[in-house]
Amino acid sequence: MSDWTIRLFEREDLKSVMSINQQCLPENYPNSFFLGLFHHAPRAFLVAEASSSIVGYIMCRIERGISSFGRLPVKKGHIVSIAVLPQHRRQGIGTALIERGIAGMKEYGVAEVFLEVRKTNEPAIAVYESLGFEIKRVLKGYYRDGEDAYLMVKQV
Numbered sequence: 091m092s093d094w095t096i097r098l099f100e101r102e103d104l105k106s107v108m109s110i111n112q113q114c115l116p117e118n119y120p121n122s123f124f125l126g127l128f129h130h131a132p133r134a135f136l137v138a139e140a141s142s143s144i145v146g147y148i149m150c151r152i153e154r155g156i157s158s159f160g161r162l163p164v165k166k167g168h169i170v171s172i173a174v175l176p177q178h179r180r181q182g183i184g185t186a187l188i189e190r191g192i193a194g195m196k197e198y199g200v201a202e203v204f205l206e207v208r209k210t211n212e213p214a215i216a217v218y219e220s221l222g223f224e225i226k227r228v229l230k231g232y233y234r235d236g237e238d239a240y241l242m243v244k245q246v
Contacts, residue, residue: 094140094183096190099128099147103137106144114173116235127151127170134167134194138174138183146174148187152198158226158243159202167195169205188221196246203246206232206239218242
C-alpha cells in the first residue's frame with residue numbers, strides 16, 4: 091500500500107502547487123493560469139498528497155483540434171503541466187497522476203491526449219511511453235531557453 095493519495099485540486103492547494111511548479115520546472119505560471127485551468131477542467135486538475143502535504147500535481151486542458159490519428163476534428167486532452175517533488179519520485183506518483191488525469195479528461199469526452207516534453211527529459215519520456223504515448227514530432231525551440239520538445243500523443 092502506498093503512503094500517498096491522489097485527489098482533486100482545491101483552491102486552497104494553489105500555494106503548494108505553485109511552489110512545486112517553481113521547484114521542479116523552469117516553466118512557471120501566474121496563479122491566474124492555474125485557476126483558469128482549474129475552472130476550465132476541474133476533474134482533470136489533481137494533486138498527490140503524502141503525510142498531509144502536497145507532493146505533486148497534474149493540470150490539464152480540454153481543446154478541440156484535428157486528430158493526430160486520422161485527421162478528423164476531435165476533443166483533445168492536453169497535459170499542460172505535471173510535477174512531483176524530487177524526494178517523492180520513483181514511487182509511482184507521476185504515473186498515477188497521469189492515469190487519473192487521463193481518466194478525468196475522458197469525462198469531458200476527449201478522444202486523445204497529448205503533451206509536450208523536453209527532448210532531454212529521458213525519465214519522463216520513458217514514463218509516457220510506458221503509458222502508451224508515442225512521439226509524433228519534434229517542436230523546434232519550443233521552450234523559452236530554446237530547447238526542443240517532443241509532442242507525444244495517446245489515443246484514449
